[in-house]
Structure formats: C-alpha cells, structure tokens
C-alpha cells in the first residue's frame with residue numbers, strides 16, 4: 395500500500411478532520427523541545443476514545459507502521475520526536491478529567507490532561523497534585539507517565555510513579571489492560587502498571603490514568619541562600635533537613651542568575667552576588683517552624699556556608715524566588731544548550747560534582763557552562779551553551795565527545811545518565827553507562843512481549 399492509501403485508511407478510524415498531513419502540523423507535532431532531530435512524520439492522528447486508539451494500534455500492526463505518542467511536546471530527550479516517517483498519535487482531544495473520588499482522593503484522567511489542569515482541579519477540591527515543574531502549563535499527564543516526570547518537589551513527594559494509582563493501557567498489540575485497579579494494596583505478582591511508567595510509549599499507550607491527590611500544603615515559604623562555593627551547599631542541605639521537612643531543595647550557579655536578571659522581569663533575591671545559590675522550601679505551619687528555619691540559617695552563616703539569604707514573607711515573594719530557579723531552562727533555550735540530566739545518590743554529590751566540574755572545565759574552556767538542578771535529589775542539570783560562532787552540528791558533535799567522559803564519571807559513581815528527562819533518542823546510545831548489558835537484554839525482551847511487531851515508538855530508549 396502506498397503511504398497515501400494508508401493515510402486514507404487511517405482517516406476511516408477516527409472522526410473527520412482528525413488526521414493531519416499539512417507541513418505545519420507535521421513540523422509542530424513531530425517534535426518536542428529538543429533541537430537535535432528534524433521532525434519528519436507522515437501524519438498526525440487525534441483519537442478521541444480508547445476504541446479509536448485500539449483501532450489505530452491494530453491498523454499499525456497490520457501495516458507495520460511505526461507510531462509515536464505525543465503529549466504536550468515539552469520533552470527534553472526526543473522521546474516524542476517522529477524523525478522517520480512515523481504516524482504521530484496526539485492525545486490533545488483526550489483531555490478530560492473523567493471522575494473524582496473524594497474518599498480515595500483520586501482523579502481519573504485522560505492522557506491529554508495538562509499537568510496544571512490536574513493541579514488546578516485538585517486545588518478546587520481542597521487537595522494538591524504535587525508533581526510540578528516549569529512546563530506544567532503545557533505538559534500532559536500521559537507524557538509525564540511516559541517519562542516518569544520528576545521536577546521540583548521530588549524531595550518530599552517523589553516522582554510521577556508515586557502518584558499513579560492505576561492505568562488503562564493499550565498494548566502494542568491493541569489489547570486493553572486495566573492495571574492495578576487503583577488499589578493501595580495489591581500483592582498479586584508483577585505490577586505491570588509500573589512497567590508502563592517511564593516506558594516512553596515503547597510498550598503501549600496510556601489511555602486513562604487514575605492519579606492520587608494529597609492534602610494541600612500550608613503556608614509554603616521559600617528561602618534563597620547564597621553560598622561561597624559548591625561544597626557549602628551539601629552541609630546546608632544537611633542542616634536544614636535535620637530541622638525541617640523540606641518540600642524542595644534546589645540550586646543554581648551565579649551564571650544562571652546572570653541570565654535570569656538579564657530578562658529584566660525577575661528581581662534579584664538580595665544584593666550580594668555569590669558563586670552558588672540554594673533555594674529551599676518548607677511549610678511554615680507554626681511560628682516554631684519559621685524560627686527553626688531562621689536559627690538554621692544563622693548557624694549556616696556562622697559556619698561560613700552561607701553569605702547572604704532571604705526568606706519569603708508573602709505569596710508574591712515566594713513566586714518571585716521560585717522564578718529564579720524555574721525560569722532558567724526557558725531563559726537559556728535560545729542558546730541551543732547541550733543538556734545533561736544526571737544523578738547520583740545525595741551523599742556522593744560533592745565528589746561527583748568536583749570530578750565532573752574539572753572534566754568540563756578542562757574540555758570546554760571556551761564554552762559557557764551552567765549548573766542548576768534538584769540537588770536535594772542528587773539530580774544535576776549541566777547545560778553547555780552554544781557559542782554563536784559554532785554551527786549546531788559542530789557544537790553537538792564536540793559536546794558528544796566530552797559527554798562520553800561525563801558518562802564514564804556517572805558510571806563510576808553508580809549514577810544515572812537521565813535522572814528525570816528520559817532516554818528518548820538523545821541518550822539511547824549511552825544507556826549502557828547506567829544499565830548492564832543483561833538488564834538491557836531483559837528490557838528488550840519485555841518490549842518484545844508487549845510490542846511484538848516493534849511499532850511502538852521504535853528507536854526510543856534503545857537504538858533502532
């Protein structure tokens with residue numbers, strides 16, 4: 395069958411107008427936020443029901459057509475990029491919150507529900523959906539599940555995985571499975587729900603997700619603390635963790651602050667400039683908690699770990715302090731950064747960072763290197779900015795060489811080459827630095843069970 399005939403057949407499976415093939419749509423829906431690969435899908439299909447998703451998957455099996463799931467397209471590892479003539483399956487029209495259970499504190503979501511839509515829904519019910527990150531306004535729940543998204547509250551609430559009570563999935567054969575049935579306790583063998591979380595659409599498509607909600611936090615309060623060097627951040631974390639239940643502990647370098655202040659719309663936290671900054675957050679539920687925070691701050695100053703600091707006194711100040719950290723990724727995106735999203739256990743962070751830092755400084759003497767991330771989770775975002783004079787391809791090629799050495803260090807520290815952005819296409823060639831050959835063998839075998847025809851997001855996680 396020709397591609398044109400295939401697309402005509404595809405059109406019969408969904409509502410009129412729900413298959414697009416115009417150049418603009420192919421370019422838009424064929425990519426995510428990465429800039430490494432040129433989008434080249436053959437069509438975009440928008441199912442409106444589980445039955446339509448099943449029909450699309452069965453059709454793809456019959457004709458051996460590769461399918462790429464697409465959510466809010468905010469991914470940073472090219473897991474939702476269609477660069478090889480695939481059909482993109484967009485969940486934009488499966489975007490309803492179908493049910494709310496007050497007693498179980500759960501919301502049943504279609505995959506295209508925007509993260510913020512769920513956060514706002516929870517707030518309306520006096521509850522809280524705690525997985526949060528800068529792209530919450532566009533990312534979708536299905537995509538969050540596909541990458542097991544993390545973000546800025548992981549230190550307290552964990553990753554997306556912790557909030558998925560149950561899943562309905564369409565496997566690579568078109569079969570519908572109902573996984574875990576929203577139970578808290580369920581000791582009946584393999585938990586297939588967990589396999590689909592973080593699978594990047596390589597096993598099947600999530601068509602419904604029951605998400606857990608939590609009690610709303612009370613009087614969230616943030617502090618930004620300036621430190622004289624990177625080594626001071628970890629004792630600061632340790633000191634605050636000993637006294638408070640932190641809801642976040644993030645960090646960024648002074649170079650990141652430079653970029654944020656250049657925007658002109660975010661105020662500096664305080665006048666002093668220091669090499670690094672920690673941003674921490676807690677629930678100031680009582681006077682004692684706020685006093686403990688201030689006493690810990692003073693202790694850190696006495697120890698020489700902190701040079702200056704500020705504590706939010708209002709919701710507006712809280713928001714402004716968070717902008718210093720949350721706006722970094724978007725603010726530097728026009729520099730076409732080469733991104734790393736690496737992690738180690740928290741105790742190994744100082745030695746690990748020192749090793750990586752010296753590697754990066756000796757190999758990228760002419761490049762601007764920005765450090766920020768979720769240091770309380772052992773997760774560092776290393777962004778290398780492209781100099782104007784270099785072409786994108788030359789720059790990425792140079793970075794890829796050094797990257798191997800970065801990943802050797804990650805491997806030495808038993809770390810992860812992708813803490814929260816997923817593997818997709820940008821990290822697939824490096825999977826062996828985090829997973830053993832035997833483990834990868836089992837992973838591929840699992841894929842073959844759920845997707846025997848190899849049509850589900852091929853070339854993601856593992857090379858083609």
Ligand code: 2HG
Nearest residue numbers: 528723733734767775777
């Ligand atoms: C963040 O923590 C996001 O801001 C993006 O995970 C990280 O842009 C990045 O490298």
Ligand code: ZN
Nearest residue numbers: 545768775814
């Ligand atoms: Zn992050």
